[in-house]
Amino acid sequence: MHVGILGAGVAGLVTAIELAGRGARVEIVERAPDHARACAWVAGGMLAPWCEQATAEPQVAALGAPAIAWWQRHFAGTVQRGTLIVAASRDAGELDLFGRRTERFEPIDAECIGALEPELAGRFRQGLFFPDEAHLDPRHALPALAAQLAAMGVTIRYGVDADVARIDADRTVDCRGLAARDTLEDLRGVRGEMIVVRSSDIRLTRPVRLLHPRFGLYVVPRGDGVFMLGGTLLESGSDDPMTVRSAMDLLNAAYALHPAFAEAEILELGVGVRPAFPDNLPRVLRHGRNVYLNGLYRHGFLLAPAMAQQAARLIFHHT
Template sequence: MTAQFTILGGGVCGLATAAELSSRGARINVIDPKGAPGRHACSWWAGGMLAPDCEGVSAEPAVVKQGRRAARWWEKHGANVTRKGTMIVALGRDQADLATFARRAPAARKLDKDEATSLEPRVAEKMSSALFIEEEAHLDPRTALLELHTKLARDGVNFDGPLEGQIVDCRGLSARDALPDLRGVKGEMLVVRCPDFSLSRPLRLLHPRFPLYIVPRADNVFMLGATQIENGERDRATLRSVMELMNAAYALHPAFGEAELLEVGVDARPAFPDNQPRIRHMDDRIFANGLFRHGFLLAPALARMTADLLLDGKEPEVWYEDHR
């Protein structure tokens, strides 16, 4: 008999879980009252960086270990993944932060001026040194979400079906009605077009207040993000945050002073107290939630472990709680 599941939530967690279960032969309904991926989902505002070693500077080892499988998973499921690594830089006054980052990220290799110039000439114009993590990758999150949604529908996943079978709750912050320890961590981002600047890979600019990252998209479009604000209003960007993002980008390179501001985005990411995700078995429902700022990086691992639990009875190696 074919296993039947209903997944609540059509963001990155819900779609990844649907893909993992569907690829193993299960019948899937996905229910999201707001429909296909769009501005309503916090994953719509993500950077799309698949950068486990960078995240490991402040995250737990499990984030690094599980995140290293993400790029291959997204490629397997049809996403266009760019594997050009991550460059990390700091302005002159913050060079000590670059040395600290290098100690905490063993995979980071120090670049001299010539090496940095060969990778990112426009960045190297103002930087005396940089770090490079070669194995990291990135994708365009909006394209990846929409293409995964289309692929799932083509493969027989039902997005209009009834509530049938085992329920898997991937509703993000909407699941706070059942998960009282879930909180929202607001992030703000900008999308700009800067014809006079070029970038081939994500760039992290170390900053004393928040880490700025710049992710290249097509046609000289760049995503700049992101703030990290506890208990912030998820639908309101602040002037201070937007100005800080702009000022940091301008400090990186003056070409951003003439950039066209295309979009200001804001939403809150679901997080548990330790900022690690959870698979929770409560009564007759499975919850997969709490991806924090690691949505595209950790959704594949969370989906895989959820499918292992549901289809094979295999208890996940991390992030599992049984509250029955």
């Protein structure tokens, strides 16, 4: 079977691996000049299904939990060191609420926090540790998947602006994200913003989330003193540059986590607009010979494997 895939973001690449692994002849077309234009390029890359229970529907954890093993099989840079959640003493209620909404964590005290992340020793009295969670660097993971696909004989054609009607294949999988609004009219854009910084004075080995009643922060280590700061979530389809307010929110929260972030070098400010359906849950839809995989919201790396497998089963079942 010849399958054409629209989009070389995380959904398209993961779907291609699932289809090619089942024996399909796969070709990907991407309108951008490279996959660095995908919104996944500015993602956090956190594989945190149990942390996401705090704000997401139960299906997200159920679909996302197997993703950790999937990424470990397909990307050697997947790091499984858990997720650490902390909060200032005045925000202890936020920590309690987070714990009531989630599972598979260990309540820990200040000594345990210091043992996990010595940089945070003495800064927080209590926290939650999710030992089974993992993370990866999207900017290494996406090229690694592309290289794996090349070894499997999958062609990726960049700079090709196409829709399902113009793909000459037995089946087509549309993974265009927000660009698929021409067909999936109930898609909306959810804007996320991030800042990449570098500091030789901070050493964190796992994602750390700082809870706050108004604004939460996550910090993801990228290695060599580089950290990705994220946490903004705006109901907007705009990909305009980051605002001063968002930058101040992220940087102030990072400073509250560790004062050394005040002296960090800002390497990049980035914006990504993620596709979401009204219920914030992903969907795999079939219309004739076309399959639509979309609505990964803010869980692209977490949900892509499960949704790609659904798409593959649908394609091979309805041959």
